[in-house]
Amino acid sequence: MEKQRKKLLFTMLAIVFASCAFAQGNGTAGINEATQMVTSYFEPATQLIYAIGAVVGLIGGVKVYNKFSSGDPDTSKTAASWFGACIFLIVAATILRSFFL
Incomplete structure (x- = not known):
């Protein structure tokens, strides 16, 4: 039972970290857009x-x-x-x- 909880906890953490990693891509697009606006x-x-x-x-x-x-x-x-x-x-x-x- 304890092993299943640990597996579930690690799986949840892996899902959270993966979604955070994918969310970082949108920040780059925003920074590039801001840079283009300033240079214009x-x-x-x-x-x-x-x-x-x-x-x-x-x-x-x-x-x-x-x-x-x-x-x-x-x-x-x-x-x-x-x-x-x-x-x-x-x-x-x-x-x-x-x-x-």
């Missing part, structure tokens, strides 16, 4: 960052021109900071895109 947003996000960089560049150009026209002594500092900001946006977008895709 990178192209529009990269284009958005490039557009923001262009706007920042135009605003910076106008500010530097105004400072240069008024004879401000720190024009080169302002130009370098705006130029650096534009370069950072472009490089950051490119590096993020290449890193994640």
Whole structure:
């Protein structure tokens, strides 16, 4: 009688573990779908960052021109900071895109 209980218990455990093992396959499909969804947003996000960089560049150009026209002594500092900001946006977008895709 005791042997039958042990056999029944081991059989039940084997069935439970087997069903858990089969359930793991669906998790992989979900992770792959989530990865595809995240990577599909990178192209529009990269284009958005490039557009923001262009706007920042135009605003910076106008500010530097105004400072240069008024004879401000720190024009080169302002130009370098705006130029650096534009370069950072472009490089950051490119590096993020290449890193994640």
